[in-house]
Amino acid sequence: MKCKKEAIELMHRYLDGDILKEEETTLRKHLEECETCQQHFHELKRTVTLLQSTENIQAPDHFTASVMAKLPPEKKHVKYIKWFKLHPVLTAAAIFFIFMFGGVLTSWNQDNQLVVSKQEDLIIDGETVIVPHDVTVEGDLVVKNGNLIIEGTVDGNVTIINGQLIDEQPFDQEGLMASVGEVNGELTHVDQVFEWMLYHIKSFFKNVFAVD
């Protein structure tokens, strides 16, 4: 029966909504004439109706809750990234401060070595720098990570970073200035991190705005 194969093909295309107008007419005409095909078509349509009539099944109770419980934990760095994305200005500021403090602190912590700006005629005894009696230091003197004893004269500013100015004759009745040698300039004392930073910033600006 040749009609069967062709007609059935058309029936399926009809059910898929895939049929052309003239094909539909051909099928309709054929169905009127052929009882077998009519029966077949009827059965197919009924199958579809039966399939569509089946009831829907519900998922077990607590299905959603148990799925949520099984999800992989949110990664912490994702949370941070989210926060950073939401606050770009704060992020930029935070990064700036991290670098700035980091830079200053490392330079504070790393050079623990004694540094003296001028060494001619000075006596270095362990961590102590001594300006002897008969010596006059011309210009500024900077001592870093060490103590300073001035017995002679300094013609300029004295800066002591992370150290102390030691008074050799603490029992002198005439007071500090007499016992200490002569400093013909400012005496600056830096031994706190903040002062250290301040000193840095100050000297930075001094350099920037220095007028020779």
Next chain:
Amino acid sequence: MEQLIKDKIIQVKRGNRAAFEEVVAFFQDRIYHHCLRMIGNAHEAEDIAQEVFIRAYVNIHSFDERRKFSTWLYRIATNLTIDRIRKRKPDYYLDAEIKGTDGLDMYSQLASDHRQPDEEVEGLELKQFIHNEIANLPAKYRSIIMLRYIEEFSLNEISEIMDMPLGTVKTRIHRGREALRKKLRHV
């Protein structure tokens, strides 16, 4: 509805877990139903259905939100169920002869599916019968018939879900329909 789901997915992509909960609640019945019909075992179906949502969550960034989310979700579901069916080792073969009997095989131990037409009456029993017949289809027809008539996807969407040419989908749907017609003609 489609737009609402789309918005939820965008929120999930941004890291909002709570939005995913609503997506699961919306699709859970359909996905569970699909898995149950494909697998045939409630416990295993629940397992796989949960796995579907977990995979969707983990891979949410690979979902292109210009496309339909349900198609994408069903694609995960069909892949997982078909995978499970393939891996499943049969515990016994129905045609194997039972030891100590004379020519009896496992078929004879099963309650007959083929009840008399007049027994196959209305209501739940009829629905159960239809489901049994769907379950007896070969898996490759079963998934497509399910997608077409129970989940009501278009042929194009099915071709996308199953990742096969439209022509193949049509052929399978024709064969599946014919097979079911033969089973259901007396109902």
